[in-house]
Amino acid sequence: xxxxxxxxxxxxxxxxxxxxxxxxxxxxxxxxxxxxxxxxxxxxxxxxxxxxxxxxxxxxxxxxxxxxxxxxxxxxxxxxxxxxxxxxxxxxxxxxxxxxxxxxxxxxxxxxxxxxxxxxxxxxxxxxxxxxxxxxxxxxxxxxxxxxxxxxxxxxxxxxxxxxxxxxxxxxxxxxxxxxxxxxxxxxxxxxxxxxxxxxxxxxxxxxxxxxxxxxxxxxxxxxxxxxxxxxxxxxxxxxxxxxxxxxxxxxxxxxxxxxxxxxxxxxxxxxxxxxxxxxxxxxxxxxxxxxxxxxxxxxxxxxxxxxxxxxxxxxxxxxxxxxxxxxxxxxxxxxxxxxxxxxxxxxxxxxxxxxxxxxxxxxxxxxxxxxxxxxxxxxxxxxxxxxxxxxxxxxxxxxxxxxxxxxxxxxxxxxxxxxxxxxxxxxxxxxxxxxxxxxxxxxxxxxxxxxxxxxxxxxxxxxxxxx
Numbered sequence: 001x002x003x004x005x006x007x008x009x010x011x012x013x014x015x016x017x018x019x020x021x022x023x024x025x026x027x028x029x030x031x032x033x034x035x036x037x038x039x040x041x042x043x044x045x046x047x048x049x050x051x052x053x054x055x056x057x058x059x060x061x062x063x064x065x066x067x068x069x070x071x072x073x074x075x076x077x078x079x080x081x082x083x084x085x086x087x088x089x090x091x092x093x094x095x096x097x098x099x100x101x102x103x104x105x106x107x108x109x110x111x112x113x114x115x116x117x118x119x120x121x122x123x124x125x126x127x128x129x130x131x132x133x134x135x136x137x138x139x140x141x142x143x144x145x146x147x148x149x150x151x152x153x154x155x156x157x158x159x160x161x162x163x164x165x166x167x168x169x170x171x172x173x174x175x176x177x178x179x180x181x182x183x184x185x186x187x188x189x190x191x192x193x194x195x196x197x198x199x200x201x202x203x204x205x206x207x208x209x210x211x212x213x214x215x216x217x218x219x220x221x222x223x224x225x226x227x228x229x230x231x232x233x234x235x236x237x238x239x240x241x242x243x244x245x246x247x248x249x250x251x252x253x254x255x256x257x258x259x260x261x262x263x264x265x266x267x268x269x270x271x272x273x274x275x276x277x278x279x280x281x282x283x284x285x286x287x288x289x290x291x292x293x294x295x296x297x298x299x300x301x302x303x304x305x306x307x308x309x310x311x312x313x314x315x316x317x318x319x320x321x322x323x324x325x326x327x328x329x330x331x332x333x334x335x336x337x338x339x340x341x342x343x344x345x346x347x348x349x350x351x352x353x354x355x356x357x358x359x360x361x362x363x364x365x366x367x368x369x370x371x372x373x374x375x376x377x378x379x380x381x382x383x384x385x386x387x388x389x390x391x392x393x394x395x396x397x398x399x400x401x402x403x404x405x406x407x408x409x410x411x412x413x414x415x416x417x418x419x420x421x422x423x424x425x426x427x428x429x430x431x432x433x434x435x436x437x438x439x440x441x442x443x444x445x446x447x448x449x450x451x452x453x454x455x456x457x458x459x460x461x462x463x464x465x466x467x468x
Contacts (some may be wrong), residue, residue, distance in 0.1 A: 015066070016057040021085040025057045028083070031111045039286045045070055053104055055077040063093060074098050075144060081105055096120045097131040100343070106340075106448060113445060115462075127154045128175040128335075130190060130204065137333050140242045141193065146204035146357075150188050161189035166208065166331050175335050192333050194243035196235060208333075209245040213268070214305030214325035215259060216249060216291070221322060226258040227265055229320040237314055237326055241266055241328045245329075248304035250278060250295055271308060271332045278303040286316045301325040307370065336360035341403050342412035343443050344368070346453030352414045355451065355458045359412060366410030371402065371439070378436035380428065381457035413447075415440055 012032055014363075016025035029039040032055075040051065048053055048070040056063035060082040067080055072092065079101035080094035080306040090109045092101035102118055117192035120129075130150050134141050143146050150160055162178040174180060180220050183189020183203040191199055192206045199205045216228055234241055247263045249256075251272040263270045275296030283306055287298030297303065302316045302325035309327040317324050342365055344352045356368035375398050383392040406413050419437050444450045450462040 021057040164192035212308035214301035215322040216300035340448035343447040350453040351456040368412040
């Protein structure tokens with residue numbers, strides 16, 4: 001990752017062109033800062049080049065004209081969103097998946113209570129998105145064309161092979177459309193691997209950036225010599241240069257031309273450690289008396305790599321007079337991206353469970369569960385105490401807990417309506433009815449999608465945050 005790419009992470013610019021728009025923009029900036037973003041002030045062109053996201057408050061036409069001269073492609077462009085000045089609609093305009101515009105739109109939409117207009121096909125059809133999977137796991141996409149072909153195949157209902165050189169977690173399940181296996185002749189496949197060999201034409205290789213390259217060399221080592229030696233070392237280890245995330249060495253090499261040129265060639269950030277810092281790295285390392293006299297520590301390349309990542313792949317290795325070492329970070333691919341929070345409401349025996357089972361089969365949700373009785377009892381007790389502020393606090397606490405749990409597990413919540421019919425005789429039963437009604441309203445406001453089941457028919461009241 002280059003310095004420019006690292007600087008743009010979590011950096012956002014917000015633009016507004018009217019008084020009302022500027023008021024909303026200030027509110028959005030506050031929400032983004034609370035979510036861990038850095039809000040900057042910059043011209044559109046500068047922000048487009050350096051930031052992770054641009055948010056325009058105002059007409060979408062203004063946003064389109066402002067960004068038009070700078071648009072390249074979805075693998076390079078930042079996320080671009082447009083929000084009307086009343087804060088009713090959030091529209092991802094550019095880089096919905098790779099740039100994270102859809103995810104950011106949902107975040108802002110939830111905070112503002114705004115409708116989110118998602119238009120990407122894989123989201124709308126509940127299909128696995130390979131570019132989102134790659135972004136979430138820090139994987140480099142080696143073929144943009146194959147990524148597009150795989151998305152198109154999944155949208156057509158076809159299946160795609162999936163293999164990984166790194167074991168999945170025990171409870172991980174392949175999403176709908178993927179099956180475990182290697183790509184067959186003439187069929188598309190996905191491979192998660194750091195290997196340097198070129199995959200078949202029909203296979204999309206996704207490379208995790210988890211390897212740290214340690215480097216040591218004599219002073220004034222020729223630039224080309226060090227570069228060729230490093231590439232030869234990586235080839236011998238069968239590790240793609242795209243799998244590297246860091247080049248590390250001792251601080252005495254900070255200004256060594258060959259080391260700086262190698263980092264530039266590999267497009268890697270650098271870390272330089274003092275002799276004392278390297279000596280403090282735990283582990284067994286092959287040492288050299290000459291290196292110790294020269295630098296103050298007996299091992300440079302291996303200790304520097306080990307300081308960046310814990311798993312040893314190759315210790316000190318001499319190639320053409322230079323020394324290299326390779327260590328990597330822990331890595332377990334996961335399909336767990338943030339799914340929409342789905343609420344399924346309706347009276348008893350209207351088909352809520354069957355509709356949830358259908359959403360599971362389609363891969364839209366991972367499971368479902370009813371709102372626990374303890375939640376309804378706690379809210380009923382709070383209502384009976386007739387302390388409005390206390391009830392609102394209890395309601396907010398439960399809604400946050402239920403929504404967070406549902407999102408983390410990818411589950412839908414089922415909640416039965418009990419507001420019809422005769423008014424109950426007992427005070428507690430009346431309070432229970434009121435508690436359920438208020439909980440439904442609060443959960444619907446927090447949910448990304450809300451479905452109402454009547455007579456076995458599902459009616460979408462809200463989808464991707466948009467009322468329908």
